Amino acid sequence: MFEHIDFTHLLATYGYLAIFVGCLLEGETILILGGMAAHQHVLKLLPVIGYASLAGMLGDQLLFWTGRYSGARLLPKLHKQQATIDRVTQLINQHPTVSIFSVRFLYGMRLLGPMVIGASGVSPLKFASINFLGAVTWATLFASAGYWSGEFLEGILGDLKPYRLSIALGVVGLMLVLALVRHFRVKTRAALKHP
Template sequence: MFEHIDFNHLLATYGYLAVFIGCLLEGETILLLGGMAAHQHVLKLLPVIGYASLAGMLGDQLLFWIGRYFGARLLPRLHKQQAVIDRVTQMINQHPAVSIFSVRFLYGMRLVGPMVIGACKVSPLKFTCFNALGAAAWATLFASAGYWAGEFLEGMLGDLKPYRLPIALGVIALMVVFALARHLRARNKAVKSL
């Protein structure tokens, strides 16, 4: 079944769309893969960074507005996220600009953080400006990391073209294992605190 699928053609045709959608939802894994595809000249690095920046910014803008209008009712329902909500609230009260810029880099705060910021009634203009800067820095960092990972793997394996699908699946598997390990560690810590 898979022998007829040209992964390289799919990547070249739908790669930017995949980067945009992936970064709209969460992003790091697809952005690393987008950077690796740019290293292999299947995609171009600047458009990968551009689409990722735009998607990351739009996703956080949406979450900000959800928090601004529905945060008072929504956030109390997120019992499992209370520690994150408290941490983001404290960060916003102490350093609002730094918090807006950096929330996407902090594990566990990527989705809840912009909602909390919106609920804290931060100025929409301030949020938009620092969110755009944070999104551009985030996209540049992760796409570049993927690009240099491609450079490293090419140095080890030679031509990566025959390995593109296994590398993509391997990166996804590693990210899933990493996320699962962090989730289990956080759950164990929560159980121990009871």
């Protein structure tokens, strides 16, 4: 079924769009794949970082403004996420600048974090400027990780072109496994705290 798909053409045609859309939400997996595609000269590394930074920043800005205008009404309804909300609130109270910068790097806080920060009354200008720095740092780290993973795999496998689809599926699978492991660790910790 997949042998007739020109994966290189798909990447070259829709790669930047996929990176932008993927990074509006979570983005790490698509960003690593974008970095690998840049290593293979299908995409260019700087535009990958640029589109990812822009999308990551825009997504967080939307969530921030949602929290600012609707957080008092929305956040109390998110009972299952209360532990995450409490963690972000504690971070903001103790280290507001660090929390804005690092929230995108902390598992489980990428979507809720900016909403909680918006609801906390942090200045929009402060959030936007620190969010921009965080987004660029995040995009650079993950795209570079993908780029150097491509370098590493090329050293082992040689020409990666015949393996592109398998590598993409492998990266997606690995990220899903890591997400499941983290999810169950968080659930286990919560169950141990509140038996």
